[in-house]
Amino acid sequence: xxxxxxxxxxxxxxxxxxxxxxxxxxxxxxxxxxxxxxxxxxxxxxxxxxxxxxxxxxxxxxxxxxxxxxxxxxxxxxxxxxxxxxxxxxxxxxxxxxxxxxxxxxxxxxxxxxxxxxxxxx
Amino acid sequence: xxxxxxxxxxxxxxxxxxxxxxxxxxxxxxxxxxxxxxxxxxxxxxxxxxxxxxxxxxxxxxxxxxxxxxxxxxxxxxxxxxxxxxxxxxxxxxxxxxxxxxxxxxxxxxxxxxxxxxxxxxxxxxxxxxxxxxxxxxxxxxxxxxxxxxxxxxxxxxxxxxxxxxxxxxxxxxxxxxxxxxxxxxxxxxxxxxxxxxxxxxxxxxxxxxxxxxxxxxxxxxxxxxxxxxxxxxxxxxxxxxxxxxxxxxxxxxxxxxxxxxxxxxxxxxxxxxxxxxxxxxxxxxxxxxxxxxxxxxxxxxxxxxxxxxxxxxxxxxxxxxxxxxxxxxxxxxxxxxxxxxxxxxxxxxxxxxxxxxxxxxxxxxxxxxxxxxxxxxxxxxxxxxxxxxxxxxxxxxxxxxxxxxxxxxxxxxxxxxxxxxxxxxxxxxxxxxxxxxxxxxxxxxxxxxxxxxxxxxxxxxxxxxxxxxxxxxxxxxxxxxxxxxxxxxxx
Numbered sequence: 001x002x003x004x005x006x007x008x009x010x011x012x013x014x015x016x017x018x019x020x021x022x023x024x025x026x027x028x029x030x031x032x033x034x035x036x037x038x039x040x041x042x043x044x045x046x047x048x049x050x051x052x053x054x055x056x057x058x059x060x061x062x063x064x065x066x067x068x069x070x071x072x073x074x075x076x077x078x079x080x081x082x083x084x085x086x087x088x089x090x091x092x093x094x095x096x097x098x099x100x101x102x103x104x105x106x107x108x109x110x111x112x113x114x115x116x117x118x119x120x121x122x
Numbered sequence: 123x124x125x126x127x128x129x130x131x132x133x134x135x136x137x138x139x140x141x142x143x144x145x146x147x148x149x150x151x152x153x154x155x156x157x158x159x160x161x162x163x164x165x166x167x168x169x170x171x172x173x174x175x176x177x178x179x180x181x182x183x184x185x186x187x188x189x190x191x192x193x194x195x196x197x198x199x200x201x202x203x204x205x206x207x208x209x210x211x212x213x214x215x216x217x218x219x220x221x222x223x224x225x226x227x228x229x230x231x232x233x234x235x236x237x238x239x240x241x242x243x244x245x246x247x248x249x250x251x252x253x254x255x256x257x258x259x260x261x262x263x264x265x266x267x268x269x270x271x272x273x274x275x276x277x278x279x280x281x282x283x284x285x286x287x288x289x290x291x292x293x294x295x296x297x298x299x300x301x302x303x304x305x306x307x308x309x310x311x312x313x314x315x316x317x318x319x320x321x322x323x324x325x326x327x328x329x330x331x332x333x334x335x336x337x338x339x340x341x342x343x344x345x346x347x348x349x350x351x352x353x354x355x356x357x358x359x360x361x362x363x364x365x366x367x368x369x370x371x372x373x374x375x376x377x378x379x380x381x382x383x384x385x386x387x388x389x390x391x392x393x394x395x396x397x398x399x400x401x402x403x404x405x406x407x408x409x410x411x412x413x414x415x416x417x418x419x420x421x422x423x424x425x426x427x428x429x430x431x432x433x434x435x436x437x438x439x440x441x442x443x444x445x446x447x448x449x450x451x452x453x454x455x456x457x458x459x460x461x462x463x464x465x466x467x468x469x470x471x472x473x474x475x476x477x478x479x480x481x482x483x484x485x486x487x488x489x490x491x492x493x494x495x496x497x498x499x500x501x502x503x504x505x506x507x508x509x510x511x512x513x514x515x516x517x518x519x520x521x522x523x524x525x526x527x528x529x530x531x532x533x534x535x536x537x538x539x540x541x542x543x544x545x546x547x548x549x550x551x552x553x554x555x556x557x558x559x560x561x562x563x564x565x566x567x568x569x570x571x572x573x574x575x576x577x578x579x580x581x582x583x584x585x586x587x588x589x590x591x592x593x594x595x596x597x598x599x600x601x602x603x604x605x606x607x608x609x610x611x612x613x614x
Contacts, residue, residue: 082262100278
């Protein structure tokens with residue numbers, strides 16, 4: 001019973017891995033990779049809920065009576081596109097950050113910002 | 123034509139965005155953007171009139187009937203929100219051309235307007251659509267363009283703020299997506315009205331609870347509920363002034379709309395407030411937000427930061443109203459939503475005028491501005507008074523309604539705390555007033571001229587709106603009340 005729902009377990013595990021990477025890693029590229037893993041887990045989740053046991057792909061043909069629900073699959077195509085746009089934008093920002101700060105480490109960037117504000121106080 | 127208004131509300135800015143690419147010349151693009159935003163504003167006025175007179179409007183996209191097709195469902199609540207968004211967007215845009223001269227290089231200005239229109243499209247889309255997945259798509263349209271808009275700020279810290287917002291915002295949006303997925307799994311529908319009728323019939327299982335929890339956390343990230351507000355202050359402080367004025371008035375409001383829509387019309391107030399301890403949770407977080415954010419605002423040295431933290435505090439007031447789960451409390455939330463949009467757009471736009479003249483929003487550089495930019499500073503003072511909640515300004519109206527709602531609910535201590543929170547606003551507004559009027563500018567600083575008329579006009583339109591709706595509350599209170607009551611009437 002528990003193993004039968006293994007796809008949902010994969011979703012949960014991937015989701016946690018993704019979130020952990022976003023929170024624990026200071027490298028901006030790694031953060032984006034984490035974000036991607038996190039989003040991918042949701043894609044798998046949507047694909048899982050559309051699946052019908054024993055059903056075929058939802059393509060019309062002779063003798064096909066049982067097929068998977070195509071709607072969640074279509075929905076997730078949209079979400080994948082959104083995910084790609086987010087990744088592209090995130091990477092573009094990382095490039096600009098590298099140009100502006102000379103680093104893509106969260107700690108370095110934060111330190112440089114703090115320094116700048118401290119100087120102003122003096 | 124009139125029958126197609128609900129879709130035109132979204133399509134007009136959406137199609138205007140790529141058209142900007144053809145026009146190319148920044149001043150032309152600006153005029154065109156202004157025109158598109160103004161037509162969205164006119165459409166929202168017409169829609170609100172129609173909804174107030176005839177009740178909910180239903181528009182089926184492409185003629186496919188719901189729940190198979192996507193429908194746009196305009197009721198009092200979303201007509202009200204669309205009016206706020208398109209109205210603020212239009213007035214703020216009036217100043218855009220002047221403000222961008224100093225803040226964004228010529229060759230990027232066209233792109234700025236495109237992003238601005240897309241962001242407007244996204245927000246209007248979220249409030250008009252009646253389909254849960256459509257909400258997610260529009261949410262991402264508005265968020266992605268928002269990240270890019272914030273990154274256009276001059277300071278390099280804008281990039282960092284934008285990146286942080288991107289991470290937090292995407293986590294929030296993905297949580298919302300998970301919530302919507304679970305709702306679909308339980309009911310097999312994505313249409314909000316259909317969801318509302320089917321959700322009570324499905325077993326009250328843990329899945330449903332998880333769906334609601336994911337959705338709420340995602341939305342709270344987007345609306346910058348304390349303590350999920352960390353992305354907001356820097357994003358507002360380093361974004362171009364026009365962007366800040368627009369977003370401060372609209373983007374968090376859209377998230378509050380989603381919170382209200384899904385809590386009251388989709389899940390129903392009985393479900394929402396019984397599965398999660400929303401009453402205590404939101405009351406506590408709202409009050410904490412008011413006090414922590416207001417106190418932080420007092421210690422900021424950048425005026426944009428002051429008002430950004432104050433925004434987090436004001437969201438606290440809206441959440442306190444929400445947590446009452448009464449029609450009066452919700453009216454207060456909606457009213458404050460409207461009023462706060464007026465105050466913050468006026469304040470941030472006036473700050474934009476200051477930045478235009480002195481190139482900085484540091485409190486120290488405000489010394490002597492009271493005499494040098496009298497009209498702009500008066501606008502900031504009136505905006506500040508409104509923030510505090512002085513009678514004859516909109517801030518007073520919504521605080522009054524909120525306090526009355528709290529007392530009606532028997533929450534005396536809460537009413538007292540709300541008033542105490544206003545005192546903190548007095549402190550941070552006073553710091554700005556003191557610096558601008560009673561301190562002399564650094565010796566040797568070049569004299570500062572008053573902001574140009576292109577800035578003063580929109581700022582004063584917003585300031586007069588602050589005063590007008592503070593005196594003549596018929597429109598705002600009536601609509602907010604009608605919207606709140608309809609939510610309680612409809613909810614199962």
